[in-house]
Amino acid sequence: MTDTHVAAPAKTAAPPPDAPRNQALARAALLLLRGRTLVVLVLLILIFSAISSEYLTQSNLILMTKHVAINAILAIGVTFVILTGGIDLSVGSIAGLASMVSGGLLFKGLNVPGGTVFFSVAVVILIGIVVGALVGAVNGVLITRFKVAPFIATLGMLYVARGLAQLHSNGGTYPDLAGSAARGNEGFHFIGVDSLLGIPVAVWIMVLVAVAAIVVTTRTPFGRRIFAVGGNERAAVLSGIRVNRIKIAVYVISGACAALAGLLLTSELGAAYPDTATTYELNAIAAAVLGGTALAGGRGTIIGTVMGAFVIGFLSDGLVLVGVSTFWQSVVKGAVIVFAVITEQAQQRLQSGLTKRTA
Amino acid sequence: MSAGKTSAVLEARNISKSYGGVRALKDVTFTAHQGKVNVLVGENGAGKSTLMKILSGSEQPTSGEILLDGEPVVLASPREAMKRGIGIIHQELSLFPNLSIAENMFAGRELRRGGRFVDSGAQRRRTREVLKRLGQDRLDPGTLVGDLPIGQQQLVEIGRALLEDVRVLIMDEPTSALSNHEVDVLFGVMADLRAQDVTVIYISHKLDEFRRIGDWVTVFRDGSLVAHESMDSTDTGWIVRQMVGRDPDSLYVRNSSPVGDLLLEARGLTAPGFHDVSLAVRKGEVVGIYGLMGAGRTELMECLMGMRRASAGEVLLRGKPEPKGTVQARMAGGLALVPEDRQRDGLVQTMSVRDNILLATVARFTRAGLLTGGAEQRTADAKVRELAIKSPGLAATVTALSGGNQQKVVLARALLTEPVVLLLDEPTRGIDVGAKAQIAALMADLAAQGFGVLFISSELAEVMAMADRVLVMARGRITAEFTAQTVTEEALVTASASESVLEGQQ
Numbered sequence: 001m002t003d004t005h006v007a008a009p010a011k012t013a014a015p016p017p018d019a020p021r022n023q024a025l026a027r028a029a030l031l032l033l034r035g036r037t038l039v040v041l042v043l044l045i046l047i048f049s050a051i052s053s054e055y056l057t058q059s060n061l062i063l064m065t066k067h068v069a070i071n072a073i074l075a076i077g078v079t080f081v082i083l084t085g086g087i088d089l090s091v092g093s094i095a096g097l098a099s100m101v102s103g104g105l106l107f108k109g110l111n112v113p114g115g116t117v118f119f120s121v122a123v124v125i126l127i128g129i130v131v132g133a134l135v136g137a138v139n140g141v142l143i144t145r146f147k148v149a150p151f152i153a154t155l156g157m158l159y160v161a162r163g164l165a166q167l168h169s170n171g172g173t174y175p176d177l178a179g180s181a182a183r184g185n186e187g188f189h190f191i192g193v194d195s196l197l198g199i200p201v202a203v204w205i206m207v208l209v210a211v212a213a214i215v216v217t218t219r220t221p222f223g224r225r226i227f228a229v230g231g232n233e234r235a236a237v238l239s240g241i242r243v244n245r246i247k248i249a250v251y252v253i254s255g256a257c258a259a260l261a262g263l264l265l266t267s268e269l270g271a272a273y274p275d276t277a278t279t280y281e282l283n284a285i286a287a288a289v290l291g292g293t294a295l296a297g298g299r300g301t302i303i304g305t306v307m308g309a310f311v312i313g314f315l316s317d318g319l320v321l322v323g324v325s326t327f328w329q330s331v332v333k334g335a336v337i338v339f340a341v342i343t344e345q346a347q348q349r350l351q352s353g354l355t356k357r358t359a
Numbered sequence: 360m361s362a363g364k365t366s367a368v369l370e371a372r373n374i375s376k377s378y379g380g381v382r383a384l385k386d387v388t389f390t391a392h393q394g395k396v397n398v399l400v401g402e403n404g405a406g407k408s409t410l411m412k413i414l415s416g417s418e419q420p421t422s423g424e425i426l427l428d429g430e431p432v433v434l435a436s437p438r439e440a441m442k443r444g445i446g447i448i449h450q451e452l453s454l455f456p457n458l459s460i461a462e463n464m465f466a467g468r469e470l471r472r473g474g475r476f477v478d479s480g481a482q483r484r485r486t487r488e489v490l491k492r493l494g495q496d497r498l499d500p501g502t503l504v505g506d507l508p509i510g511q512q513q514l515v516e517i518g519r520a521l522l523e524d525v526r527v528l529i530m531d532e533p534t535s536a537l538s539n540h541e542v543d544v545l546f547g548v549m550a551d552l553r554a555q556d557v558t559v560i561y562i563s564h565k566l567d568e569f570r571r572i573g574d575w576v577t578v579f580r581d582g583s584l585v586a587h588e589s590m591d592s593t594d595t596g597w598i599v600r601q602m603v604g605r606d607p608d609s610l611y612v613r614n615s616s617p618v619g620d621l622l623l624e625a626r627g628l629t630a631p632g633f634h635d636v637s638l639a640v641r642k643g644e645v646v647g648i649y650g651l652m653g654a655g656r657t658e659l660m661e662c663l664m665g666m667r668r669a670s671a672g673e674v675l676l677r678g679k680p681e682p683k684g685t686v687q688a689r690m691a692g693g694l695a696l697v698p699e700d701r702q703r704d705g706l707v708q709t710m711s712v713r714d715n716i717l718l719a720t721v722a723r724f725t726r727a728g729l730l731t732g733g734a735e736q737r738t739a740d741a742k743v744r745e746l747a748i749k750s751p752g753l754a755a756t757v758t759a760l761s762g763g764n765q766q767k768v769v770l771a772r773a774l775l776t777e778p779v780v781l782l783l784d785e786p787t788r789g790i791d792v793g794a795k796a797q798i799a800a801l802m803a804d805l806a807a808q809g810f811g812v813l814f815i816s817s818e819l820a821e822v823m824a825m826a827d828r829v830l831v832m833a834r835g836r837i838t839a840e841f842t843a844q845t846v847t848e849e850a851l852v853t854a855s856a857s858e859s860v861l862e863g864q865q
Contacts, residue, residue: 215729219729219730220725220728220729220730221721221722221724221725221730224714224717224718224721224730225721227707227709227710227714228707228710228714228718230709231707231708231709231710232703232704232706232707232708232709234703234704235704235705235706235707235718236707236718237666237686238664238666238686238696238698238704238705239718239719239772240686240687240690240719240776241718241719242687294709297709298707298708298709298710299709
């Protein structure tokens with residue numbers, strides 16, 4: 001009994017003396033890869049603050065986080081869609097449409113028989129978000145009932161929603177969204193301009209949205225089903241999951257988030273114009289991918305997406321601050337996104353390699 | 360050996376093949392006789408296709424040698440095998456439906472003119488010659504392959520092999536998708552090839568068919584060659600006995616619980632893939648569906664489960680019609696399906712063992728709408744113990760488990776939905792013998808607990824040893840029904856074979 005016990009390790013110990021060290025190295029590398037978005041973010045801050053003394057000032061941080069907030073909210077919505085294996089290219093246009101609908105309500109009110117009605121800011125914001133959710137629902141129905149590929153359906157919606165935004169004002173801008181006491185619609189600047197406890201309201205809203213999204217994705221049956229649909233749709237069907245409902249729901253969430261982001265942007269600018277948030281969908285998708293969300297579906301986290309949005313935001317603003325040309329900004333941003341996907345794949349390989357060895 | 364003067368053209372000597380730890384072929388010595396039709400039979404996984412892949416160069420043997428005309432050869436690739444005159448036609452057609460017959464024939468080896476440009480005229484001429492040899496003189500080489508019926512597509516595939524000077528033609532179940540008439544045409548072509556001294560190796564499941572055309576029959580079982588005889592000296596019963604082997608009962612536990620109320624009933628159920636199917640499963644009963652691949656078995660299961668819409672007929676659960684036909688309604692009515700293809704239909708590969716087990720019932724583990732990790736953990740853990748699932752941990756990705764354990768994960772999920780009838784589509788496919796016995800024991804155990812079990816199997820031994828009643832499916836219909844007492848291998852094989860046999864019986 002004891003003889004064999006002693007003999008066994010003696011045999012195996014000889015050939016691979018550095019195997020455990022390799023494994024420890026692999027584990028460390030994996031940890032680094034998992035936290036790579038954070039690592040990159042810290043590196044960015046260190047590099048830019050070394051180059052420019054303005055980078056780490058309070059005013060610049062507030063400006064940057066405000067930019068981040070808008071993209072993060074868009075990206076969180078898009079993450080829900082990508083987790084199911086879909087894609088939403090229409091979020092920028094939905095933001096623009098919501099901006100015009102809400103801006104129009106504030107600027108010129110709603111024409112009804114017998115006059116013009118003005119709504120309070122809270123109601124206007126709610127209507128904007130509902131419009132976004134409805135557009136998302138249309139996306140969802142096109143994709144589930146009419147079996148249009150998500151890329152095509154939302155690409156179509158990208159044009160349609162942008163067109164509707166332009167039709168809303170015939171291409172013009174709603175320049176003044178301050179409202180008036182007489183109309184009872186003052187205070188739209190609160191969400192995009194004001195601060196609470198020294199932190200912009202937009203950032204608070206981003207935190208709320210992120211926390212809600214984290215709870216939904218990780219702590220509810222609905223969240224679990226989103227991952228199941230993205231991981232293997234056929235298995236999800238067989239498990240009694242109403243796949244179509246889940247899909248419609250994620251496009252509704254994405255549309256609502258897009259509308260909210262559009263309203264924050266509009267409030268910050270103090271005016272609603274039809275080209276609001278043009279091409280923002282690409283930044284949103286980039287943030288999700290940077291944060292480790294797999295475009296094939298089934299894998300990803302909200303916190304990763306938020307980190308991705310921070311990286312993109314801090315990178316772009318940093319490049320502007322240190323005076324890099326807009327052309328080079330594009331090049332750098334694109335390279336970072338592709339690099340992120342490469343490291344993501346390295347992480348997957350390392351992870352499956354480790355589990356196989358330990359299994 | 361009574362087939363007269365024959366000479367071996369292609370021989371496999373002491374061939375073994377292992378995939379990982381699984382031995383797919385064990386020391387097989389096989390001879391293909393020149394200018395004859397050599398039939399290979401055996402159940403799924405018996406090793407026939409593996410040997411053919413080795414003989415056609417797409418797989419390399421772990422040990423053993425191949426002799427062509429008595430000389431040892433190494434067939435490193437399908438291209439090399441082809442060069443030596445060995446062609447293979449796979450079960451799944453590998454044609455381009457969007458290209459013409461001529462373009463398909465020469466795909467990847469186009470005839471050139473001036474070294475660069477495709478010589479379409481010459482391709483058409485050669486194609487026309489080959490089609491004539493196949494008795495299809497009226498077929499235009501410019502016809503799109505997608506526009507041809509499946510039988511003629513099969514002939515195009517054979518034509519591809521004939522373009523090269525093929526001496527040995529391997530056909531892996533070429534008739535599984537053909538109509539009787541198309542089978543006749545194919546057999547005519549095979550007879551012609553034989554007359555031209557081409558050696559045919561022909562894999563088939565259909566006893567009634569291959570007896571018409573075969574000169575030699577070779578039987579495989581569990582990776583070994585168990586019999587090699589001239590067709591004249593055998594009969595159907597002998598072949599089936601060789602296929603099944605002895606004593607299948609020892610591996611499986613037979614259900615012996617008393618049969619109770621009607622749990623599941625289908626009346627005249629019809630959907631694409633099957634027609635007018637009626638069946639019943641009672642409490643405590645294990646019912647098997649035997650049939651060949653493509654007989655409509657999986658479609659039937661998916662329709663029962665609500666994954667496919669029925670165009671006619673009804674499903675009754677515990678005596679009550681269930682008209683909605685959605686997965687949710689069928690699940691609520693007490694059905695649960697363990698699918699045939701675990702990877703495609705069963706598992707969410709990106710999820711953990713725990714999340715996979717709980718997927719269908721996750722809504723139960725909430726308090727105030729939020730998941731309660733503790734209850735989830737306990738439930739999953741209990742199922743892992745109950746079914747003896749071997750896993751590195753509940754949080755491990757499900758893909759880290761072995762095939763048998765993955766199957767148990769899917770089974771655990773199905774059982775958690777508290778079904779009354781469990782539908783199992785090929786529950787033991789692709790898992791090792793030990794896990795097979797465990798799954799079989801589990802099925803008997805479920806019946807004893809009062810479940811109804813309906814399972815599909817294409818293994819004779821399994822279905823005979825496990826089922827209280829066996830339904831046989833062929834070409835989308837239930838063609839026979841046996842009880843455990845009345846069932847025989849021969850009757851099962853006959854009933855699962857082709858229509859002509861059944862038409863003869865009726």
